[in-house]
Amino acid sequence: MRNACLLMSLVLYFGVVNGEFQVFNLKNYGAIDGGSVDNSQALLKAWDDACKWKGERGAQVLIPLGTYLTKDVILTGPCRGPIRFRIIGVLKAPAGRTGLDHWINIRYVDRLTVDGQGTFDGQGQTVWAQPNSAQGRSYSNSALPSILSFAFVTNSRVRNIKLLNSKSTHFHIFGCDSLDINRIRIQAPEQSPNTDGIKIGVSRNIRISNSHIGSGDDCIALLTGSNNINITGIHCGPGHGISIGSLGSSPDDHVSQILVRKCMFTNTMNGVRIKTWATNNPGSVSYITFKDIAINSAYNPIVIDQNYCPLNNCPKGNSHVQIGNVKFTNVTGTSMTNAVVNLQCSGSNPCTNIELTDIRMTYVGRPKGLGFQACSNVEGGASGVQIPKSCF
Numbered sequence: 001m002r003n004a005c006l007l008m009s010l011v012l013y014f015g016v017v018n019g020e021f022q023v024f025n026l027k028n029y030g031a032i033d034g035g036s037v038d039n040s041q042a043l044l045k046a047w048d049d050a051c052k053w054k055g056e057r058g059a060q061v062l063i064p065l066g067t068y069l070t071k072d073v074i075l076t077g078p079c080r081g082p083i084r085f086r087i088i089g090v091l092k093a094p095a096g097r098t099g100l101d102h103w104i105n106i107r108y109v110d111r112l113t114v115d116g117q118g119t120f121d122g123q124g125q126t127v128w129a130q131p132n133s134a135q136g137r138s139y140s141n142s143a144l145p146s147i148l149s150f151a152f153v154t155n156s157r158v159r160n161i162k163l164l165n166s167k168s169t170h171f172h173i174f175g176c177d178s179l180d181i182n183r184i185r186i187q188a189p190e191q192s193p194n195t196d197g198i199k200i201g202v203s204r205n206i207r208i209s210n211s212h213i214g215s216g217d218d219c220i221a222l223l224t225g226s227n228n229i230n231i232t233g234i235h236c237g238p239g240h241g242i243s244i245g246s247l248g249s250s251p252d253d254h255v256s257q258i259l260v261r262k263c264m265f266t267n268t269m270n271g272v273r274i275k276t277w278a279t280n281n282p283g284s285v286s287y288i289t290f291k292d293i294a295i296n297s298a299y300n301p302i303v304i305d306q307n308y309c310p311l312n313n314c315p316k317g318n319s320h321v322q323i324g325n326v327k328f329t330n331v332t333g334t335s336m337t338n339a340v341v342n343l344q345c346s347g348s349n350p351c352t353n354i355e356l357t358d359i360r361m362t363y364v365g366r367p368k369g370l371g372f373q374a375c376s377n378v379e380g381g382a383s384g385v386q387i388p389k390s391c392f
């Protein structure tokens, strides 16, 4: 019955009128359960056959119950019809470094569904403790693989999957258009380095909703080229919050039309944040709304930081990324530091049209004291309740 409903909704979603998905089961390609034998060839063949499956009916790659060790794969389209990647069991990454920035990489696919209640296990715990160089070679952090990466994927959706312990970003989205990501779970420990939850760049028309993201870095990071992204009903924590940026490390970084609504942050470093490097590179951040946000004990709940410099070794200058039309509306909660709202904009390009509406934040850190709002180089206004009092 449940499957029938699911099928119905998929049929409606894809406009498929003709019967069922053709299933390409990993088991039928010689995959071996148990987590010790590499199954990447089986996965590539199953994908290939599914992708070639003709037309309207659509195809399904099925990862059945069990644990399947798989080396890095690139699953490429375009496919002949809609394709579903249904993971019921566990796909497990190899231990240690591979020198690549991807593990399960899906490219050039239209009308993809990834679902099935299963788990992508990135085995990050096998690299997190290692120093950043090995065997005389030095690796940048980008050479550690994301669990799932989408490049040029369109009109697709991801739901009911779990991404566990990535070596780096959990889900990387690049060059994509029209994605619906719903009810996923991302889980890695607070101390795991650079394990962003979802990282988006050069992509538009994306919805992320009703998901739980806990990791060692940003729960969601929106990088340059992010446009029309709606993030709703996310529970973030542990992690560094939901961030726009960093921007300004190259010329013409732009982010616009971002809506973050009904999100909750628990024991995170930051809450909602926009960050840019203080460089001469021009760029812009505009039409950003953070609304109905609950923040529980964040160190930096509401932040614009145009002097972003995590390692304290940046040249001193002004950011030339222009930030404008940003709303923080109905933000409630507690802060571990006394600057509960901290808007530090650029001296050369002050922020414009920043609106704070109904802010209720309490400082609960040590030493005991009163919280305050701090703004510099900000033009805008405050309305509704302002606790503590507005910086405007």
Ligand SMILES: *[C@@H]1O[C@H](CO)[C@@H](O)[C@H](O)[C@H]1NC(C)=O
Pocket (backbone or CB within 6 Å): 205, 206, 207, 228, 229, 230, 259
């Ligand atoms: C995001 O929400 C806005 C306002 O409700 C809507 O106009 C826009 O189409 C939505 N975008 C996506 C990608 O869902």
Ligand SMILES: *[C@@H]1O[C@H](CO)[C@@H](O)[C@H](O)[C@H]1NC(C)=O
Pocket (backbone or CB within 6 Å): 262, 291, 292, 293, 294, 330, 332
């Ligand atoms: C403010 O946001 C909270 C969630 O953090 C929500 O429960 C509440 O309904 C919102 N208030 C208004 C007036 O929308």
